[in-house]
Amino acid sequence: MARIAHLSDVHFGRIAHDAVVDAIVRDVNTGRPDLVVVSGDLTQRALPRQYEAARTFLSRFDAPVLVVPGNHDVYAWWRPVGRLVDPLRRYREYITEDLAPTWRQPGLSVFGLNSAFGFTVKGGRVSARDRRAMGTFFEASPAGDLRVLVVHHHLARVEALGPHDVARNARATLAAAVEARVDLVLCGHLHISHIEPIEIVPAAHRLVIASAGTATSSRGRRHHRGSNFYNVVDVEPERFRIVERLFSHEISGFRDEVESVFERN
Ligand SMILES: [Fe+2]
Ligand SMILES: [Fe+2]
Numbered sequence: 001m002a003r004i005a006h007l008s009d010v011h012f013g014r015i016a017h018d019a020v021v022d023a024i025v026r027d028v029n030t031g032r033p034d035l036v037v038v039s040g041d042l043t044q045r046a047l048p049r050q051y052e053a054a055r056t057f058l059s060r061f062d063a064p065v066l067v068v069p070g071n072h073d074v075y076a077w078w079r080p081v082g083r084l085v086d087p088l089r090r091y092r093e094y095i096t097e098d099l100a101p102t103w104r105q106p107g108l109s110v111f112g113l114n115s116a117f118g119f120t121v122k123g124g125r126v127s128a129r130d131r132r133a134m135g136t137f138f139e140a141s142p143a144g145d146l147r148v149l150v151v152h153h154h155l156a157r158v159e160a161l162g163p164h165d166v167a168r169n170a171r172a173t174l175a176a177a178v179e180a181r182v183d184l185v186l187c188g189h190l191h192i193s194h195i196e197p198i199e200i201v202p203a204a205h206r207l208v209i210a211s212a213g214t215a216t217s218s219r220g221r222r223h224h225r226g227s228n229f230y231n232v233v234d235v236e237p238e239r240f241r242i243v244e245r246l247f248s249h250e251i252s253g254f255r256d257e258v259e260s261v262f263e264r265n
Contacts, residue, residue, distance in 0.1 A: 008188025013044030040070025
């Protein structure tokens with residue numbers, strides 16, 4: 001059995017309140033995951049002090065951390081040259097040089113896909129090169145592994161989330177993910193916690209989309225305005241389980257909110 005803690009949209013610079021940062025570190029470490037995944041938007045404006053706070057935050061987890069950038073992690077609009085030439089320079093400097101991070105352990109393969117570029121709309125985009133790297137990685141995965149893709153932006157429209165962006169090249173990326181037999185996509189960006197299985201009809205493949213809420217910021221949207229969530233994914237041989245954990249002011253900590261269980265493909 002493997003366990004992943006999935007956080008997203010931490011947004012240092014727009015932290016909801018001090019207690020939530022300590023609470024999430026404590027809660028994640030108590031759950032003893034094998035891997036902590038952070039699906040982008042570590043900062044609010046990609047400023048050095050925000051990146052420093054994000055780096056310190058990531059260092060507080062006991063488990064290894066796999067992280068991808070979000071649209072808020074590229075130079076802000078008032079730094080157009082940096083945004084064009086090397087949009088993720090600070091991300092690489094403060095967080096990691098690895099823009100295609102991977103993780104393997106018995107029963108589990110995880111690939112992180114970058115969807116944050118300089119001059120893209122906030123919907124993001126995925127490059128053909130990264131799509132190929134994803135395919136190559138999963139080709140080498142044992143047949144029984146749960147295949148997990150981490151990406152900040154959405155690759156498909158989910159009706160329950162209301163009108164929303166999808167990444168440029170989302171269709172091609174989703175097709176590549178289906179071809180790679182990806183079971184689970186861990187994403188964020190919309191600041192609404194929601195788990196939904198989608199059936200890819202001609203391919204007869206089911207893919208579960210776990211869209212995490214904002215882990216620590218005040219930027220929750222729609223019915224999750226003012227809420228902070230993260231996901232715990234438990235992988236078993238026959239099924240996997242995703243628990244959305246919600247911050248509760250009453251206990252000044254996180255508690256189970258919704259559990260979704262999926263039989264393995
Ligand atoms: Fe965000
Ligand atoms: Fe975002």
